[in-house]
Amino acid sequence: MTEPLVRPEPAVRASGVMRIYPGAAGDVAALRGLDIEVRPGEVVAVVGASGSGKSTLLRILAGLDRPSAGSVESLGVGLERATERQLVRYRNDVGVIDQQYWRALSPYLTARAAIELPLRLRGWSPSKRATRAMELLEQVGLADRGDATPSRLSGGEQQRVAFAAALAPRPRFLLADEPTAELDERTAAELVALLQALVRREGTTAIVVTHDRLVEGMADRIVYVRDGRAIAVRNGPDAEAEPVVDASGWRAPALPPPAPAMERVEPAAGTVPAVVIEQLSRTYGSGSAAIHAVRDLDATFASGGLHIVTGPSGSGKSTLLRLVAGLDRPTSGRVTTLGTDLAGLSREALATFRARDVAFCPQAPRLVPFLSALENVELALAIRRAGESAAARLERARDALAQVGLQDLASEPPETLSGGERVRVAIARAVAAGPRLLMLDEPTAALDRASATSLIAMLARLDRANVTLLVATHDRDLIAAASDRLDLRDARRG
């Protein structure tokens, strides 16, 4: 006789969950016996370093992946042995919010249609769907934007629509993967408040993977995960974290100490400015559809040190960095980078200029998926330092990976690395050639605190006299460590 799949409380009970993926250098264990329990209506935040297995846990709980071992019972369904049909039914009770909200929304669907889609898939009548969609659009403050497609919505608005779509069918269980990671602080705060209100109002059980303290603040319980296991639990933001003790008596190691205050990175004194921006404007499109990404901006960044460009989502941080790197041309104004007026350089000359002196690490760096971390860094060196031998490039690449703490993962391809580790590989790729100006776009957005801290520490170790760091971010810790800050919201007002 088979065991019945449907059981009563708790809402989620995962026990000894293991998930092993095949990797280039052997199997990689993303989860190593993780235990977690969530009560109905409870909001649980899962916090952990990059690569600790948070996203894997979420995929398993969403019914999109299966554990290699252990048991997971969610909403009365044994996910490790459920049939595909049972999983489909289970997924009808689950809402998922992705960190990359732009991927969650079909570019062809309006906000209203995107919210209605899951309802349609669950067989709701058109009138009920319309009512529910309107209700949610009002709740997320987008009642007048229902007919807009994602391309007409800002990042924050898109994430709101994604929230609404995930909550539309009134899921009994909500899973959110770093929902605020790519949002600025203010937008993130608004969304957290919104999420909290929606979840509480609907009585939804929720697990939110995050490293955002704002999100931690809304949770009933915080579960700390490291190396694929739950190591501590904190019952509310103000409570103390208690180490996990499993049934066998194994006691998890203590939580790592909080990240130290970041060292302030100062520019070298008395040198010519690294970047001079004069009356800089960049407008995309024209007429009423014109978007003024940067308008009449004046700024100077001294040589050396860590310079921050901050501002809300859509304030033009990334645009500014591209203009400074010569990857985009201003509509008007002038950019002088490392003493070179970029307007005078052709696209060809700009590329040569960058190869020699400027490194740029975008927010979502693209690594060659089938090359190892080491080969990815070496490939960048082959572009920048064509005269060097392959052996010398490899040596330099190893050094760069060591600088970002990835020397042990040098032979792993990006697909087996966590999001944070991939960012570190990209930064290693940027610093390996020893640029004079290093620009990073939201480098800590996908990193947990510890990783972010170590990244900033690594940045601080760079030769400040010769390397100028220009970073677009809204990470408060990073901002705190900066030599100076350019807030584009203020700059715009000014």
Place this chain on the structure above:
Amino acid sequence: MAGSIVVLGSLLGVGVVTEDLATRRALSDLAPPDRIIGVNRYTQDGYDQAESEQVARDALQPVLDITEPVIAIRMYQPRRDPFRILAMDGAAPWVELTAGRLPKPCTGAGPCEAIRIGPFSLPDGVGEVGTSVEFGDLHIDIVGVAVPSTALPLNVVQPDGLALLIEGRTGFHESAQIQQIPRTGFWLAPIDPDRVHSWTLQDLSNRVDEVRRILTPAGYTYLLQTPEATLAGVHDRTQVAIGRLVFISSLIVGVLLAFAAFAAAIERSDVELEDRRLRAAGASRGARLLFVLGEALLPALAGAIVGELAAVGAVAYLASSHGDPIDIVLGLAIFQPAAIGLTALLVGLAMLAIVLGIHPFTGRLLQPRVVVAAVVPAGLILLWQQLTAGPVDPAKLAADATSPASVLLPGALGLSVILGSLVLLPPLLRGLARMTRRAPLGLRLATISVAREPLRPAAVMTLLAFSVGAVVFGQVYSATLRRGATDQAAFAAGMDVRVQTLAAEGLFGRKVVPLLQAGAVGSDVDVQPMVRQPGESATLRTFTLVGIDGAALGKLRGWRSDFSAQDPAALGGAIDLPGPWEMTGHPLSAGARSVSIDVTYQGDAINLMAVVEEADGSVRYLGFGDLMPGTTTLSAPIFTPGQLAHLTASEPSGWRVLGLLAGNGGDAGGGGPNQGHRQEGDLTVRGLPELIDPAKAVHLVVSGAGGMFVRPPVRTDGLVLPAIVSPDLAGDVNASGVLDVLIGSSLKLQLHPVGVTTLFPSIVDPGRLVVVDLQPLLLAMNAHDPGTGVPNQVLLGTPSDARTAEVVAALGRDPFPPLVVLSRPTVEDERANDPFAIGIVWGLAIGAIAGLLLSLLGVLLAAASELRDERGELWELEAQGTTPRSLTSLVVLRTVAMCAVGTVTGIVLGVALGWFVATAVGVGGEGRIPVPALVLVAPWDVIVGIAAALLVLIGLAVYALTRRHFGRPSLGAGAR
């Protein structure tokens, strides 16, 4: 999809129109006797002539609306006279007068006039203009000579010997004496080719059945002649040719399916993302599958509708341009159930191709589902083939138009290859990219770029391989067919013209061949007489014996090096035996009227005749009567009294006595009970010293029909003739290396194989061969049976095609009798202009153009979409310092490299397919099994030219596209 349907529909339309055109042309090209629905009846007298007339005309009633008016001919066959009398009404249009005038209508009351049909009269002058013949009690004056016009169905009548034509059949009143003469009545209705279509063949067959049904109760003396067998042959040929068209369209469909899979692969990442969204949103497996199917079904259906409409337009145009009824052609080509089923199947296959292309699982190596998807369709088709048409056999494929394998397998195999390459190429490309660390940066970036999203390059390479494969196949197959047509024409003609006769071969050999050798068609024409005879080896293998001058072998245009390992000139030298090769004869004095010999005889009453050779080589036998014991003078008149009246004093001249022929005589020679009994005797002959030694008695032994030819020895007696033989005959030699053969019914020859050949020009019938030197063969034949050793075929070599045309024209005029003339340029032209051949060439051309356009379009589409989708990667490379020029080189280099691989693979594929179709399936463009077999011809200059042009075009187009992308002053916002 639209392209597939248009191509398929158009080719089906080409098939229908071609079939109709071929049917009509086949009927038009048929000799009148072969396209006639005719009734004939032989009767011993004319008493029930009116009844015969009524029955025949009633019987032909069902077919009269598809035939020309009935032509009625009556042929009188007098028992004793050496001529036939043909009577018809309104003969003038059916003959071409060459001498004299047309006869006046003959009523039977009083003398009548006639014309002689054919140029040659009887040896004793009967049939000459100005002479008369007695026909029963009717006196007939011969007033002219005519040859039958090509339209005249006189050949149906096939009068043997001399034929005289009188004007008047219905108005001809037969006397009682003439009524006693046996006759055959002919009622001939030639089918009007314009009133028969391929789709009415069944109706024609039904009508013929109706004629047969009407005739059957009238009795077995009524014989029906129909072209059903010919039309069935045309139909079979049509089916084979349509099979080739379907095969070609199937290949094109394969290419288009590859394109569908390729285009789908380009959209794959978008679909994958959408599928993820749906899955995360809680969509069921069915809903997700429905989404993927919808993605496949909508374009496939839309394409099918557009394609169907375009195909209707194309077929309608095709039909109207050939004068065919549009509605019928459309009904047969597009709206017939099989075509609709095929269209539905195509939509299904396209959907499958698109689903496989866009579905995420194709990215994973050798997933069971991929393997199943790749193998199952081909497996199912092979199973279907096995159950319905038996195993896949090239010969069957050649003959079968609708075999599932020929229709569907190329497409299904194509799909399997596409899937296979989509599965296998990605890891290969990735492996290659990792190996290029030490390669120049541009090359390294190019390989990395290719391997980064390997599915798309794999799809591009596969598409190009298929497209270029189709183009190359088209070129190779076209060139092979062209070469095949040239080879077949040269082979059939031997040299430039092959001349034969339908009439008696002796007449041909003694009248036509000397005319040709005397330069009647020009002194610049090389005349090579030939003998063809059936033969049989001692091992009972049948063969065709060919006698030809050994020196002529090196001049045979139809010779191909694959016939024999030896050079034709060397083979000719090996069989050539120097002359002279003549029989000894005793000359008759000029003006001789009889042959006389003194004989002494002792023995049975053996019958004796003198064998006399006339100046032109023909032989006549002069009877001495039965030999009686004792010494006596035997004399035999050479001419009949009637013949004597037409001779001059010096005639005959140049005649010779070749020997004496002894046969059964007395009671063994008549119809009595001792007929054919053995008789013997000893004969001493005086008066023929060149032939028989007067001092020696010849011992005669005769029995049965075969007499004893008394003649002096000839060089071929006991001679072993060197011969070129078929491979299996070469193995039949005895221990002495001699091959014993029997020619005709009684001529035994000993041959010594000196060479081996599988085929010999002008011998188009399949089977074994023996080739020997002409003159010794003629001598051997004449020495065995006097007068039989004459050429029955002539090969003519001309200096140019223009001269060939002149020679052919000359052969159709006086003094030549009606001849069967086959000229190399004409055959080549017929082969090239055969509707089937044209249809296939059109099919190949459509395929080639579709392939080229698709490959160009595909590559540009891929390059554009790659630039779009790789915007982020390229942006990052530029951000890292790679110059736009390097990036342009990278994109162009990788595209051209991919295309080069795809193109080379396509060339290999196309040549391999061409080889398979040309050699294994081996059907010529006109749907026949060609003789000699097709030889693969790969026009490398054209193929390399097309490939190079394609690559250059692609390179330039991609360069322009890339320059547009990198030529902007800045990168812009870049990719997220």
